[in-house]
Amino acid sequence: MRNRKNIKFYFAALSATAILLFMLDIILGSVSISVKEIFNVFFSSDKVEPQIYNIIINFRLPRACVALLVGVALSVSGLQMQTVFRNPLADPYILGVSSGASLGVALFLLGSSVFSMILPVLVSNFCIASAAFVGSALTLFLVLIVSIRIRDIMTVLIFGIMFSGAATAIVGLLQYLSSESALKTFVVWTLGNLGSATFDEIKVMLVITLAGLAIVIFSIKKLNVLLLGDVYAQTTGVNLKLTRIMIFISTSLLTGQVVAFCGPIGFIGIAVPHIARMFFRRADHRILVPACILLGANIMLLCDIISQLPGYSLVIPVNIVVAFIGIPVIIRIILSNKKIIN
Amino acid sequence: MNQHNIIIENLSLGYKNSANAVEIFPPFSLTADSSQFIALVGRNGVGKSTLLRTITGLQNIFSGKIYINGKSTESLSRKQYADLMSFVSTETVRVLHLNVFDLVALGRYTYTNVFGNLSVSDEKIILDSLKMVGMSDFIWRNVSELSDGERQRVMIARALVQDTPIMILDEPTAFLDIPNKYEIILLLRNLAREKAKTIIFSTHDLNIALQLADKIWLMANKKMHAGTPAQLIQTNAFDQMLDGTMLKMENDEIKIKN
Numbered sequence: 001m002r003n004r005k006n007i008k009f010y011f012a013a014l015s016a017t018a019i020l021l022f023m024l025d026i027i028l029g030s031v032s033i034s035v036k037e038i039f040n041v042f043f044s045s046d047k048v049e050p051q052i053y054n055i056i057i058n059f060r061l062p063r064a065c066v067a068l069l070v071g072v073a074l075s076v077s078g079l080q081m082q083t084v085f086r087n088p089l090a091d092p093y094i095l096g097v098s099s100g101a102s103l104g105v106a107l108f109l110l111g112s113s114v115f116s117m118i119l120p121v122l123v124s125n126f127c128i129a130s131a132a133f134v135g136s137a138l139t140l141f142l143v144l145i146v147s148i149r150i151r152d153i154m155t156v157l158i159f160g161i162m163f164s165g166a167a168t169a170i171v172g173l174l175q176y177l178s179s180e181s182a183l184k185t186f187v188v189w190t191l192g193n194l195g196s197a198t199f200d201e202i203k204v205m206l207v208i209t210l211a212g213l214a215i216v217i218f219s220i221k222k223l224n225v226l227l228l229g230d231v232y233a234q235t236t237g238v239n240l241k242l243t244r245i246m247i248f249i250s251t252s253l254l255t256g257q258v259v260a261f262c263g264p265i266g267f268i269g270i271a272v273p274h275i276a277r278m279f280f281r282r283a284d285h286r287i288l289v290p291a292c293i294l295l296g297a298n299i300m301l302l303c304d305i306i307s308q309l310p311g312y313s314l315v316i317p318v319n320i321v322v323a324f325i326g327i328p329v330i331i332r333i334i335l336s337n338k339k340i341i342n
Numbered sequence: 343m344n345q346h347n348i349i350i351e352n353l354s355l356g357y358k359n360s361a362n363a364v365e366i367f368p369p370f371s372l373t374a375d376s377s378q379f380i381a382l383v384g385r386n387g388v389g390k391s392t393l394l395r396t397i398t399g400l401q402n403i404f405s406g407k408i409y410i411n412g413k414s415t416e417s418l419s420r421k422q423y424a425d426l427m428s429f430v431s432t433e434t435v436r437v438l439h440l441n442v443f444d445l446v447a448l449g450r451y452t453y454t455n456v457f458g459n460l461s462v463s464d465e466k467i468i469l470d471s472l473k474m475v476g477m478s479d480f481i482w483r484n485v486s487e488l489s490d491g492e493r494q495r496v497m498i499a500r501a502l503v504q505d506t507p508i509m510i511l512d513e514p515t516a517f518l519d520i521p522n523k524y525e526i527i528l529l530l531r532n533l534a535r536e537k538a539k540t541i542i543f544s545t546h547d548l549n550i551a552l553q554l555a556d557k558i559w560l561m562a563n564k565k566m567h568a569g570t571p572a573q574l575i576q577t578n579a580f581d582q583m584l585d586g587t588m589l590k591m592e593n594d595e596i597k598i599k600n
Contacts, residue, residue, distance in 0.1 A: 224444075232448075236424055282439050
C-alpha cells in the first residue's frame with residue numbers, strides 16, 4: 001500500500017551501499033593496496049605480488065565476508081528477540097546464548113589453565129569455536145526446555161538473565177584462578193574478532209546463517225501477530241509454543257555461530273532493529289526483516305572498516321567500534337521510548 | 343442438529359497446577375445463539391475473565407464441556423479456534439510505528455499466505471471493517487497515538503476482519519467515558535444483529551447491560567444466572583450480586599441501603 005515504491009527504492013539503495021562498503025572493506029586496510037592491484041587479484045591473469053595476493057585473499061576477503069554475515073545474523077536475531085519479548089532493549093544474547101558460549105570458551109581456555117592440564121591440541125581458533133558452539137547449544141537446549149514448560153514469556157526472560165548471571169559468575173571464578181596468558185587469550189576473545197575465520201569456517205557460518213534466516217522468513221507473519229502480545233497471537237491462530245521454539249532455534253543458530261567464530265559482538269543486535277524502525281517507520285516484519293538484513297550488513301562492514309583504521313598498522317577490536325556506534329542509538333531509544341513502554 | 347452456537351455443559355471454573363486444583367466457580371450450563379448480544383456481569387474476582395479465557399481456549403477447561411457449532415473445544419487447534427471466534431482483550435496495545443491498517447490486517451492471519459501478503463479482497467475487508475467502526479479517517483495513524491476510544495474501535499475492527507461467527511470481548515468499555523461506552527456497545531449490538539454474530543462481552547456497567555444486552559449472564563454467589571435483563575430483574579438475581587454490600591437494586595436502579 002502506502003510507501004511501497006519508497007521502500008523498494010531504499011532497499012535497492014541499501015543493497016548498493018552494502019556492495020560498496022564490502023568493496024571498500026577489501027580496499028582499505030593497514031597496508032595500502034591500489035584498486036588496480038586488487039582488480040588484478042580477482043579478475044586478471046597478470047602477475048600479482050604473492051604478498052598482496054595473500055593479504056587480499058586470505059585476510060581482507062574473508063574478513064569482509066565475516067563482517068557481512070555477522071551484521072546480518074545479529075541484526076535479525078535482535079529484531080526477533082525484541083518482538084518475542086516485546087521489549088525494546090532485548091538483544092540476541094538475552095536467551096543466554098553468549099553467556100553459554102563464554103562459559104564454554106572459558107572452561108576450555110581458562111579451565112585447562114586452572115587445573116594445570118596441558119592442552120592436547122594447540123589453542124586454535126577452531127577449538128575455541130567448538131567450545132563456544134557446545135556452550136551455546138547447551139544453552140539453547142535449556143531455553144527450549146524452559147519455554148516448553150512455561151507459558152509466561154517474562155519467566156523465560158528472567159530465566160535467561162539468571163542463567164547468564166550464573167555463567168558469568170563461573171567465568172569470573174575461572175578468570176580469577178587462571179594463568180595470565182590464558183586470561184589474555186580469553187579477554188581478547190570477548191572483545192570480538194572478525195578476522196580469525198578461515199574459508200572453511202566461513203562456509204559453515206554461511207550455511208548456518210542461511211538456515212537461521214530461512215526460519216525467520218517463514219516466521220515473518222507470526223512475528224507480526226506477536227507484536228500484539230501472546231493473548232492476541234493465540235486468538236488470531238498462532239501456535240505460541242511452536243512459534244517460540246522456532247524463533248529460539250533460529251536466534252540460537254544465528255547468534256551461536258557469531259559467538260563461536262567471532263566472539264560475543266555486542267550492540268549491533270540491539271541497535272540495528274531500532275535504526276530500521278526509525279528509518280522505515282513501520283512495525284511490519286515484511287519490511288523490518290529485509291531492512292535489518294541490509295542495515296546490519298552495511299553497519300557491520302562500516303564498523304569493520306573503522307576498526308582497521310585505514311593507513312595505520314593497528315587494528316582495534318571490533319567490539320569497541322561497535323560500542324561507539326551502538327551506545328548513542330540505545331540512549332536515544334531509552335530517551336524516546338517513555339511513551340511506548342507502559 | 344442443535345442450533346446453538348455455543349453450548350456450555352456442566353462447566354466449572356478453576357485453576358489446576360501440578361500440586362493442587364482449586365475450583366473458583368461451581369458447575370453451570372449455558373447456551374448462546376447467533377445474533378445474540380450477551381453481557382457477562384459479576385463482581386471483581388468472581389471469574390468472568392476466567393470464563394472468557396476458558397471459552398476462547400486460552401485456559402484449559404477445569405471440568406465440564408464446551409461445544410462450539412456442535413464441536414467439543416477440547417480438540418481444537420489455535421487455528422480452528424481463530425476461525426470460530428475472535429477476541430478483544432483488556433490489554434492495551436502500544437507498538438511503536440504500528441499503523442491502524444497494519445494492525446487490523448493482522449486479523450486476516452488465517453486467511454493470508456505464509457508471508458501474510460494481503461489480497462485485494464483482504465484489503466477490501468479491512469477497509470470495510472474500519473468503515474464499520476468509524477475509523478476510516480485513521481488508516482495510516484500510529485496506534486500509539488490513538489485515544490482509548492479510538493483504539494478500542496480499531497481492536498474491534500481487527501476482530502471483525504477475522505470474520506468469525508463468535509466474538510468475545512473482555513471489558514470493552516473499561517477506561518472509556520460515558521458517550522464512548524454507549525457508542526462502542528451500540529456498535530457491537532449492531533454488529534451482532536447485522537452480521538448475525540454471537541457477541542459476548544464482560545462489563546461492570548449494569549446500566550449498559552440492562553438497557554442494551556439481549557441476554558445477561560450474571561455470576562453471583564457461586565451461581566450462574568442467565569436470562570433476559572427483565573427476567574433477571576424479576577428473579578432478583580442482581581440482589582444476589584449486591585448481597586453483603588452497601589447497595590441494593592430498586593426498580594432497575596442501584597441505590598445505597600439506608
